Amino acid sequence: MQVNQTLSTLSDMAFATSVVVYVLAMMLYFAEFASARARHSERERAAEPVAAPAASPPVSGTATDGSVVGRLEPEPRKPWSERFGGMAVAVTVLAALVHAFSLVTRGFAVGRVPWGNMYEFGSAICLAAVVAWLVVLYRQSRPQRSTTPASKLRGLGGFVLLPTTLLLFLSGTALYAQASPLQPALQSYWIWIHVSAAIVSTGVFMLAGVASIMFLVRLRHENNPLRAEGIGSRLPTSQALDRIAYRATVLIMPVWTFAIMAGAIWAEAAWGRFWGWDPKETCSFIAWIVYAAYLHARATSGWRGTRAAWINVFGLAVMIFNLFFINIVISGLHSYAGL
Amino acid sequence: MSTSFLRRILGFLRNTWRGLTSMRTALVLLFLLALAALPGALLPQWSLNESNVRDFADEYPRLAGFLDDIGAFNVFSSVWFSAIYVLLFVSLIGCLLPRSTQYLRQLRARPVRTPSNLSRLPHHAEGTVPLPPDEMLAVTRRKLRHWRSEERTEQDGTRTVSAERGYLREAGNLVFHFALVGLLVTVAGGQLTRYEGQVVVQADGSGFCNSGTYNYDSFRAGPTVDGTSLGEFCLRVDDFDVDYLHTGQAVDYHAEVRYQSGEDLDDGTWRQHSLKVNNPLRTAGDRVYLTGNGYTPVFTVTFPDGQQRTKRTQWKPVDGTTMLSQGATKFDRPDMPDEQRRHRNQLAVTGLFAPTPELDGKVLSSRFPALNDPMVAVDVLKGKLGYATGKSQSIFSVNQELIDSGDLNRVARENLSVGESISLDDGTTVRFDGVQRWVNLQVSHNPFQPYVLVFAVAVIIGLGASLSIKRRRIWVRITPGGSAGSGEAASTSAVEIGGLARTDQAGYGEEFTRLSGELLAGGTGSTSSAAGEENSRGRSS
Numbered sequence: 001m002q003v004n005q006t007l008s009t010l011s012d013m014a015f016a017t018s019v020v021v022y023v024l025a026m027m028l029y030f031a032e033f034a035s036a037r038a039r040h041s042e043r044e045r046a047a048e049p050v051a052a053p054a055a056s057p058p059v060s061g062t063a064t065d066g067s068v069v070g071r072l073e074p075e076p077r078k079p080w081s082e083r084f085g086g087m088a089v090a091v092t093v094l095a096a097l098v099h100a101f102s103l104v105t106r107g108f109a110v111g112r113v114p115w116g117n118m119y120e121f122g123s124a125i126c127l128a129a130v131v132a133w134l135v136v137l138y139r140q141s142r143p144q145r146s147t148t149p150a151s152k153l154r155g156l157g158g159f160v161l162l163p164t165t166l167l168l169f170l171s172g173t174a175l176y177a178q179a180s181p182l183q184p185a186l187q188s189y190w191i192w193i194h195v196s197a198a199i200v201s202t203g204v205f206m207l208a209g210v211a212s213i214m215f216l217v218r219l220r221h222e223n224n225p226l227r228a229e230g231i232g233s234r235l236p237t238s239q240a241l242d243r244i245a246y247r248a249t250v251l252i253m254p255v256w257t258f259a260i261m262a263g264a265i266w267a268e269a270a271w272g273r274f275w276g277w278d279p280k281e282t283c284s285f286i287a288w289i290v291y292a293a294y295l296h297a298r299a300t301s302g303w304r305g306t307r308a309a310w311i312n313v314f315g316l317a318v319m320i321f322n323l324f325f326i327n328i329v330i331s332g333l334h335s336y337a338g339l
Numbered sequence: 340m341s342t343s344f345l346r347r348i349l350g351f352l353r354n355t356w357r358g359l360t361s362m363r364t365a366l367v368l369l370f371l372l373a374l375a376a377l378p379g380a381l382l383p384q385w386s387l388n389e390s391n392v393r394d395f396a397d398e399y400p401r402l403a404g405f406l407d408d409i410g411a412f413n414v415f416s417s418v419w420f421s422a423i424y425v426l427l428f429v430s431l432i433g434c435l436l437p438r439s440t441q442y443l444r445q446l447r448a449r450p451v452r453t454p455s456n457l458s459r460l461p462h463h464a465e466g467t468v469p470l471p472p473d474e475m476l477a478v479t480r481r482k483l484r485h486w487r488s489e490e491r492t493e494q495d496g497t498r499t500v501s502a503e504r505g506y507l508r509e510a511g512n513l514v515f516h517f518a519l520v521g522l523l524v525t526v527a528g529g530q531l532t533r534y535e536g537q538v539v540v541q542a543d544g545s546g547f548c549n550s551g552t553y554n555y556d557s558f559r560a561g562p563t564v565d566g567t568s569l570g571e572f573c574l575r576v577d578d579f580d581v582d583y584l585h586t587g588q589a590v591d592y593h594a595e596v597r598y599q600s601g602e603d604l605d606d607g608t609w610r611q612h613s614l615k616v617n618n619p620l621r622t623a624g625d626r627v628y629l630t631g632n633g634y635t636p637v638f639t640v641t642f643p644d645g646q647q648r649t650k651r652t653q654w655k656p657v658d659g660t661t662m663l664s665q666g667a668t669k670f671d672r673p674d675m676p677d678e679q680r681r682h683r684n685q686l687a688v689t690g691l692f693a694p695t696p697e698l699d700g701k702v703l704s705s706r707f708p709a710l711n712d713p714m715v716a717v718d719v720l721k722g723k724l725g726y727a728t729g730k731s732q733s734i735f736s737v738n739q740e741l742i743d744s745g746d747l748n749r750v751a752r753e754n755l756s757v758g759e760s761i762s763l764d765d766g767t768t769v770r771f772d773g774v775q776r777w778v779n780l781q782v783s784h785n786p787f788q789p790y791v792l793v794f795a796v797a798v799i800i801g802l803g804a805s806l807s808i809k810r811r812r813i814w815v816r817i818t819p820g821g822s823a824g825s826g827e828a829a830s831t832s833a834v835e836i837g838g839l840a841r842t843d844q845a846g847y848g849e850e851f852t853r854l855s856g857e858l859l860a861g862g863t864g865s866t867s868s869a870a871g872e873e874n875s876r877g878r879s880s
């Protein structure tokens with residue numbers, strides 16, 4: 001098993017490029033965020049309680065309205081904030097493509113899965129989080145979803161990319177590892193199953209956690225418009241944020257359960273027992289319990305809003321702790337996945 | 340008085356039970372469980388790594404004493420951890436039983452009556468459809484054919500349809516929670532009946548049989564295992580090899596083994612298996628794992644009277660990446676009937692072994708884990724090795740006390756390549772013959788493992804169903820609308836539709852919009868009719 005140096009260098013370059021492009025996207029999101037103030041707060045005070053009328057006629061040019069067909073109305077110039085937002089999304093997509101390219105070339109360079117050490121793992125988690133974010137935007141941009149159009153969600157974008165770029169940067173510097181083949185313990189098809197499930201779960205939980213944090217900020221503002229005004233007034237509604245957090249968590253909880261169980265099945269073959277309270281196993285178990293608590297809180301009166309959101313944030317904290325602290329500081333069987 | 344006392348007690352018990360099985364208690368217990376597991380991740384644990392616990396205790400002796408007293412180094416078998424999960428599972432079962440009967444009742448119940456005011460529901464749509472009520476009813480029936488539905492006629496003759504869907508959600512949820520109980524029970528069963536043994540085997544065709552615990556270097560077992568009925572099999576290790584990268588990173592360990600179990604034991608058949616890190620041998624209800632390896636330098640001692648003894652004792656790697664190893668190979672002088680004299684003429688060859696030697700002057704270290712002209716740097720010690728003292732001895736070293744007391748003396752120090760030998764003053768020679776490899780094998784047994792897997796799969800399936808399926812209701816009220824001529828039957832229908840998602844699940848709005856649109860279009864499929872001013876409001880849109 002020889003490492004292909006050309007591909008590995010290419011992968012490193014793509015990785016660095018994607019970080020730069022992500023930073024650019026993040027700045028664009030924040031540019032939209034900053035310049036959106038007037039528009040957002042106006043609209044909120046005036047129109048929000050009525051909830052965007054779902055049946056309002058679609059934007060010009062649909063076939064049902066004969067008079068419009070063929071007539072080219074000069075589009076009103078979009079305000080700057082809208083244009084920043086549109087660019088931000090486009091740049092995010094570009095960054096994600098470059099990022100994916102970096103992972104794929106890394107995989108080909110070493111002839112194995114591109115998540116064999118912490119650098120690759122962290123990078124893949126970030127990609128999962130970004131893709132999850134793009135999926136949310138895409139789903140909300142479909143016409144049936146006019147209650148919260150994508151443009152109103154974009155305010156979250158910068159806050160999703162902030163931790164993502166940070167983690168990506170950390171992975172690329174402190175955690176960076178040269179391309180090399182896998183240790184024997186990792187040579188199993190379970191690495192495809194277990195680790196990819198863990199990566200996707202961690203990425204989506206990251207999105208959910210960010211949405212819950214911003215939900216808490218936004219709710220502060222909604223309860224008292226004078227509080228947290230700078231950020232709160234420009235965020236999506238608390239309802240929309242709560243929904244993103246909840247749906248992301250609900251979607252990914254079975255995947256996370258599966259990731260843990262696949263890990264147990266693998267451990268049975270590799271370490272001689274399916275569960276041994278290794279620090280990584282323990283911490284994953286704790287995260288699972290916390291997310292189960294989140295789901296229960298959503299079904300318990302008095303816990304639904306703020307408290308549930310705090311639990312979700314706590315869940316994310318456990319996941320991050322599990323990723324960094326357990327891999328780096330505490331010695332366990334997972335430590336080789338490290339540096 | 341006594342009856343009222345009894346009643347008070349009963350009331351207290353009932354309240355306790357209600358409290359324990361409430362969702363809020365479950366929530367608190369879940370938190371406690373997460374919290375209680377935390378020290379298990381942060382502190383070293385006896386069951387995982389004793390030396391880490393000892394290091395910790397050396398560093399913080401007072402804290403460690405306290406922590407050990409409260410079981411913080413043994414979290415997962417501590418009283419408090421068990422108490423929390425037992426309470427949680429009692430709460431769970433207390434919550435599940437009534438929920439199951441309730442669910443069975445619901446399965447037989449008919450969808451509820453249409454509320455009189457549909458516009459108060461979270462989802463609502465209305466419009467006029469150019470179909471007579473009967474046909475509209477037929478359309479509705481067709482559209483809702485995958486729903487459990489019930490048609491009713493209200494007092495004024497208005498026809499309504501109530502429909503409900505997503506019953507599998509609760510079924511999934513119950514399966515999930517019951518499977519958790521099953522998981523707990525089967526894991527506990529495994530704890531009682533499991534065993535695990537470790538044994539070092541030379542990879543030169545040597546082997547062992549799983550016939551008793553005495554064959555193991557260490558053996559741990561659950562309380563129901565007395566060691567008399569282990570799964571019967573025998574195993575030999577013919578060869579062991581490791582592939583290394585040029586960096587010294589190992590990329591593949593494999594041991595070629597032969598084994599026999601069941602009928603093979605009687606007719607002497609041996610089967611082959613290539614034992615690898617992710618490929619254990621499964622036989623006779625047991626699993627055999629390759630968990631470690633090392634080198635065995637082979638030494639031959641020729642005593643002055645011409646007698647020879649060859650010994651193969653494993654040495655233990657002290658550096659995992661270069662496989663520099665250390666150990667002690669011990670020899671008894673043969674044919675020396677006098678105990679006293681024999682014990683004073685024992686020999687130990689002890690020191691370092693380097694698979695790929697690197698010499699700094701005479702100091703030996705290793706550059707690479709594979710064999711390239713291997714070398715040992717040994718001290719030959721002569722005297723009393725102290726087997727007789729009754730103290731347990733490490734096989735990797737000699738007793739330092741005996742050296743200090745002068746009972747054991749160094750008689751030579753030399754670096755040897757394969758084939759070289761040392762001659763001692765008394766005419767004894769010690770030759771370094773060569774190297775072979777040893778492997779550490781672990782034999783594990785847990786008869787409950789397949790059942791654990793079954794419940795784990797049920798947990799995932801139940802959870803998936805419970806989280807992805809929505810329980811939702813829809814009601815359609817059809818009133819005769821205007822007609823072309825008076826006196827004739829109505830040729831249009833006024834249709835009012837209401838919807839309600841019964842669970843916290845967001846996302847019914849989309850389906851409702853589509854369905855109500857289709858209904859209001861008279862089932863023609865086009866949803867862009869003029870009809871629906873839909874007010875999907877509230878959090879469930």
Ligand code: HEM
Pocket residue numbers: 289291292295296298299360361362363365427428430431432434435512516519802805806842843
């Ligand atoms: C080992 C302890 C428990 C774990 C790990 C656990 C886990 C979960 C999970 C992951 C869900 C999500 C499914 C969903 O939201 O539909 C859930 C739902 C639920 N659990 Fe538990 N649970 C436990 C104990 C309990 C107990 C003790 C009760 C009763 C007091 C309970 C009652 C419920 C109910 C009613 C739901 C449905 C909530 C809903 O529909 O959103 N659970 N549980």
